Amino acid sequence: MNQYEIDHLAVVRANTPESMVFLKSDGSFPLSHPGRLALYGAGARRTVKGGSGSGDVNSRHVVTIEEGLENAGFVLTTKPWLDAYDDVAAAHHRRFVADLKRRAAQAGIPAPEFGMGAVEAAPEYDLPLAGTGDAAVYVVSRESGEGNDRVAQRGDVLLTHSEIRDIQVLAAQFERFLLVLNVGGVVDLSPVSHVPNILLLSQLGASIGDAFADVLLGRSYPSGKLSTTWTAWEDYPSIGNFGDPDDTYYREGIYVGYRYFDSVGVAPLFPFGFGLGYTTFDVEVRAVSSDHSLVSVQAAVTNTGEHAGKEVVQVYVSAPNGRLDQPHQVLAGFAKTDEISAGSTERVTVTFDLADLASYDAAAVAMVLEAGEYVIRVGTSSRDTEVCAVVELSETATVRRVHQVLADPGFTDFTSPQYAAPRPAYNQVPRVLVTAADLRRADACEPVDLADALDHVSGLSDDELCHLVLGDYGDSAMKQSVIGQASQTLIGAAGQTTTAIPGLPSLILADGPAGLRLAPEVGEDADGRFALRPALGGLYAELREDDAPAQAGETAPRRPQRSYEQYTTALPIGTAIAQTWNLTLAEKLGDIVGAEMEHFGVHLWLAPAVNLHRSILCGRNFEYFSEDPLLSGQMAAAIARGVQAHPGRGVTIKHFACNNQEANRLHSCSHVSERAARELYLRSFEITIRTDQPHGLMTSYNLINGVHTSESSALLETLLRQEWGYKGLVMTDWVIDSMARTDQRYPRAIAAATIKAGNELFMPGCENDRQNLLAALHTGNAAPGGKAHSGEEQRGKEQRVSLTREELEKQAARIVRIVRRLR
Ligand code: BGC
Numbered sequence: 001m002n003q004y005e006i007d008h009l010a011v012v013r014a015n016t017p018e019s020m021v022f023l024k025s026d027g028s029f030p031l032s033h034p035g036r037l038a039l040y041g042a043g044a045r046r047t048v049k050g051g052s053g054s055g056d057v058n059s060r061h062v063v064t065i066e067e068g069l070e071n072a073g074f075v076l077t078t079k080p081w082l083d084a085y086d087d088v089a090a091a092h093h094r095r096f097v098a099d100l101k102r103r104a105a106q107a108g109i110p111a112p113e114f115g116m117g118a119v120e121a122a123p124e125y126d127l128p129l130a131g132t133g134d135a136a137v138y139v140v141s142r143e144s145g146e147g148n149d150r151v152a153q154r155g156d157v158l159l160t161h162s163e164i165r166d167i168q169v170l171a172a173q174f175e176r177f178l179l180v181l182n183v184g185g186v187v188d189l190s191p192v193s194h195v196p197n198i199l200l201l202s203q204l205g206a207s208i209g210d211a212f213a214d215v216l217l218g219r220s221y222p223s224g225k226l227s228t229t230w231t232a233w234e235d236y237p238s239i240g241n242f243g244d245p246d247d248t249y250y251r252e253g254i255y256v257g258y259r260y261f262d263s264v265g266v267a268p269l270f271p272f273g274f275g276l277g278y279t280t281f282d283v284e285v286r287a288v289s290s291d292h293s294l295v296s297v298q299a300a301v302t303n304t305g306e307h308a309g310k311e312v313v314q315v316y317v318s319a320p321n322g323r324l325d326q327p328h329q330v331l332a333g334f335a336k337t338d339e340i341s342a343g344s345t346e347r348v349t350v351t352f353d354l355a356d357l358a359s360y361d362a363a364a365v366a367m368v369l370e371a372g373e374y375v376i377r378v379g380t381s382s383r384d385t386e387v388c389a390v391v392e393l394s395e396t397a398t399v400r401r402v403h404q405v406l407a408d409p410g411f412t413d414f415t416s417p418q419y420a421a422p423r424p425a426y427n428q429v430p431r432v433l434v435t436a437a438d439l440r441r442a443d444a445c446e447p448v449d450l451a452d453a454l455d456h457v458s459g460l461s462d463d464e465l466c467h468l469v470l471g472d473y474g475d476s477a478m479k480q481s482v483i484g485q486a487s488q489t490l491i492g493a494a495g496q497t498t499t500a501i502p503g504l505p506s507l508i509l510a511d512g513p514a515g516l517r518l519a520p521e522v523g524e525d526a527d528g529r530f531a532l533r534p535a536l537g538g539l540y541a542e543l544r545e546d547d548a549p550a551q552a553g554e555t556a557p558r559r560p561q562r563s564y565e566q567y568t569t570a571l572p573i574g575t576a577i578a579q580t581w582n583l584t585l586a587e588k589l590g591d592i593v594g595a596e597m598e599h600f601g602v603h604l605w606l607a608p609a610v611n612l613h614r615s616i617l618c619g620r621n622f623e624y625f626s627e628d629p630l631l632s633g634q635m636a637a638a639i640a641r642g643v644q645a646h647p648g649r650g651v652t653i654k655h656f657a658c659n660n661q662e663a664n665r666l667h668s669c670s671h672v673s674e675r676a677a678r679e680l681y682l683r684s685f686e687i688t689i690r691t692d693q694p695h696g697l698m699t700s701y702n703l704i705n706g707v708h709t710s711e712s713s714a715l716l717e718t719l720l721r722q723e724w725g726y727k728g729l730v731m732t733d734w735v736i737d738s739m740a741r742t743d744q745r746y747p748r749a750i751a752a753a754t755i756k757a758g759n760e761l762f763m764p765g766c767e768n769d770r771q772n773l774l775a776a777l778h779t780g781n782a783a784p785g786g787k788a789h790s791g792e793e794q795r796g797k798e799q800r801v802s803l804t805r806e807e808l809e810k811q812a813a814r815i816v817r818i819v820r821r822l823r
Contacts, residue, residue, distance in 0.1 A: 030218030038131030043141030043182035053146025057515035068209025116147030121155025184622030231268035253413025257627030279305030320372025397436035445725030471765030492519025492535030512607025523560025578625035590642020633687025650695025659700035752776030
């Protein structure tokens, strides 16, 4: 193992307990010593380190839970059970793969694309529970991935009959029983919610098994808090739809996650922000003060238990219900304590800007705060707070004038029935006054100066300009673009900018967010470098096995003259990082990525991913942080700080925006109101950008209200650059020909239309894309866009987009500017 791997794994192991959320505890844990233990469940040996797809990371080794416990000295009494379960799981997997191939053939879609990220439901089984010991642990595991969504069925969101049966038997049989959840998203725990000890272990990367053993033995302690509401499947709202291949309607508007549950009075099993530890805390608010629009809450946190621990102080605000309806409360700020020893107290201050809580007022086309009382609540979960102050705003304040950037979604958002119910008077708490003048913010930002970069591109030929705005595809005859491992320079990196312009270096782009994804083993022969093991492994590689010719950068039957390794560190998944609620730690994880980017020569990391958990069914939720935009945006900004502290390295926040499902992702349209978009789905991006300018941003595959995000100049020029002052590079998500279909209601995005709209880099690029650009440059004046409902019309659309040399130069100049900044 290389020194960087050893160092980075040590940081991850020491810190991942902060991601673990103790959902239920009766004080039976931690254990005092590593004795005899009965270990069961799918995740015991087949521990899942993270989700699949582009977010998968190739570490040298993953310490499973079984291995971690044995490393720590436990004697496992259930080896025969684990062996027998292995056989059940292996047979089940063979059937699953065969079935996927059969269904892909029926649908006429290449199996790797059809099956990518498909959830393999946990199998039913019947094996005797013969283990003995001081305690028992049952590990439920689930895996999902890019390309497909989860399902509300047994073995995925719902527990299997076998899991429920065994968990219940073990809970009754053992005095000390721990249910462990090695999952990337919500599982409906209602059938086992009476179990006294439940740990959401999550998916924590390469050292997950060791970190679990540390916690089980009290060498460390869990201090995570839920970043998304966990409850019974049927309690999640179904106001809007989810997973439709064509049209998904976000009719629930702003009532997502706890904003919904708290507003309609449904008590979830485990609320947003909730998490126990090995100890207990008391939070006492000491003072609330204001400085113009900044409100600060100072609290004293006392450890009232017997173990060390960390607590998260959460501040929520209930805005007045005026002309605009408001959810019961929204998270306004938070702070995690350092370690507090038993009996000690730490003071923390949470500061937030009231202006950041502004709502979109469609009538005024502005972000406003309505006059009235803003109730400040402080606590340790969304359902465990106390009112500590009231901020009074005497008149309605226009915080910013904005633009309407989305078309009408065609429906009116859901409004909570509790809207306009009278609020209690909070006379006993301090009052703070804020004036409208304190809240006003500048309306627009200065444009970036492109003069130098424009000089550079003005002498380039049309052909060269087209290359500049496309990802590099090496061999210029390559007609088909390649899925997430298109770099010819760094094998397994997702792509790179062009190498076709003399004197202009290429930027290397590699995936995340759970670390840096590269091909782990690379060979070299007279023709160049190639992957000995592919960067995209797992199910995707299995489904590719008997597929057409190997893609560039993938395993090929070549004999290396020389070989080398590119192992990187698998970090906790995005949701687990958010569960730490620790921005300093998030920055530290960013620093690990930044260091590995330097080591391997990656310039832009294709992460973090700040889409929200709109539905628990989204197959990529594990990559995303939370159902809350503040937590998501601040986590991403912290990670960006860690990465970008390394000169020449940048993050790429993705997928902008409303990419909240995987179903038919290149062709699906999210219908959402401007208000819900601005307060939730665009907001996490806005927070990241305003807090810490990320060098890159990736648009999403989907359309919003009929327009591809990558083809929307309203989103890219007006909102992103003009309103938010974004100064980095905008690239598309990887528009891969073999993933696109011509029989869909909406077409896929095309190069000429994206470049025209202000998305300057079309990825990963291929010769067909360049031909599309050249055609647009030479065909005249028809407008881009327009819905295409068939392959024929898709082609028609490509012909209709016109591009001027000036438009192309501007986008090319933007790329030159970023290349110069990073190289
Ligand atoms: C994913 C992106 C990823 C890209 C490059 C796409 O399929 O949606 O998140 O960064 O591939 O691998």
